[in-house]
Amino acid sequence: MNRLTQGVVLLLFGGAILRASFTDLYLRYVKEGLRPFLIATGLLLVAAAVMTIWYSWRSPDESSAEHDASPHSSSGHSAVDDDGHGHGEHGPRVGWLLLLPVLGLLLVAPPALGSYAANQAGSVVAAPVGDSDYPPLPEGPAVELSMIDYASRALFDAGRSLEGRDLKLVGFITTAPDGAPMLARIVLSCCAADGRPIKIGLSGRAPIDVPADTWVEITGVYTDQTAKDPVNNVDMAYLEVKSWQEVPQPKQPYA
CATH class of the missing domain: 2.40.50 (OB fold (Dihydrolipoamide Acetyltransferase, E2P))
Known part of the structure; x- marks a missing residue:
C-alpha cells in the first residue's frame, strides 16, 4: 500500500465516520453523547488524508530533488524506498484491513443489538x-x-x-x-x-x-x-x- 492509497483509505474511513455521525446510524454503535467526539475524529482523519494525498502528488521535480539528496541515491535505490517500478515507499499490507470497517460503515447498516x-x-x-x-x-x-x-x-x-x-x-x-x-x-x-x-x-x-x-x-x-x-x-x-x-x-x- 503506497502513500497515495493510504491517503485514499484514510479519506474513506474519515468520510464513513462523518456520514454515520451526521445521521442516526452512529446510535447503533455508541451513546448519543459521543457524537461530538466522532465528528472530531472524522474531521481529523479527513485532514490527515488530504495532507497525505497532497504529499504524494507533489511535483515530480521536488520528489526527484529529495531522492537525489538521499544518501542511498549514489549507490542505487533502497529496497525500502523503492520497489523498482517507481512506486516509492509502501506501508505494511495489513493496512488493507482498514477497508473492512470502511466498507462496513458505507455499505452495511447493521441492526441494533437485540434479543440474541x-x-x-x-x-x-x-x-x-x-x-x-x-x-x-x-x-x-x-x-x-x-x-x-x-x-x-x-x-x-x-x-x-x-x-x-x-x-x-x-x-x-x-x-x-x-x-x-x-x-x-x-x-x-x-x-x-x-x-x-x-x-x-x-x-x-x-x-x-x-x-x-x-x-x-x-x-x-x-x-x-x-x-x-x-x-x-x-x-x-x-x-x-x-x-x-x-x-x-x-x-x-x-x-
Whole structure:
C-alpha cells in the first residue's frame, strides 16, 4: 500500500465516520453523547488524508530533488524506498484491513443489538438510589418509565412508589429459557461492545407468540413477582401487563 492509497483509505474511513455521525446510524454503535467526539475524529482523519494525498502528488521535480539528496541515491535505490517500478515507499499490507470497517460503515447498516445479545448476557443489576427515598412519579394516567428505573423501584423500593399507578415501558421482546416472553433493552456504558441487557419478566396479558426483537409499548402495573436471570442469577423484576401494542424501533434503541 503506497502513500497515495493510504491517503485514499484514510479519506474513506474519515468520510464513513462523518456520514454515520451526521445521521442516526452512529446510535447503533455508541451513546448519543459521543457524537461530538466522532465528528472530531472524522474531521481529523479527513485532514490527515488530504495532507497525505497532497504529499504524494507533489511535483515530480521536488520528489526527484529529495531522492537525489538521499544518501542511498549514489549507490542505487533502497529496497525500502523503492520497489523498482517507481512506486516509492509502501506501508505494511495489513493496512488493507482498514477497508473492512470502511466498507462496513458505507455499505452495511447493521441492526441494533437485540434479543440474541440479550439472551447471551446476564441482566444488568439495577442499582438502588442509596439512603434517600425514590421520588414520586409524575402525575398522569400512565407514567412512562425507563426499564432501569422500573426495575430499581420494583426491587429496591418494594414497589412503594409504583403501587396504584399505570406504567408504560418500551422495549423489545425476548424469550426466557422456559419460552415465556420477557421485555428487554440493551444498556450501554460507552458503546455497543459493552452493551448489557436489562430484562423484565411479564405476567398478566403478556404478548404471546410475538416474534423476538419486536418492539412493543406495554402498559401495566407493579407486581411483587420476581425471578432469577438464568445467565447470571440476578433478580429480575416483573410487570403485570394490562395492554400492549407494537411500536417502531426508537431512534435511540439503547438505554
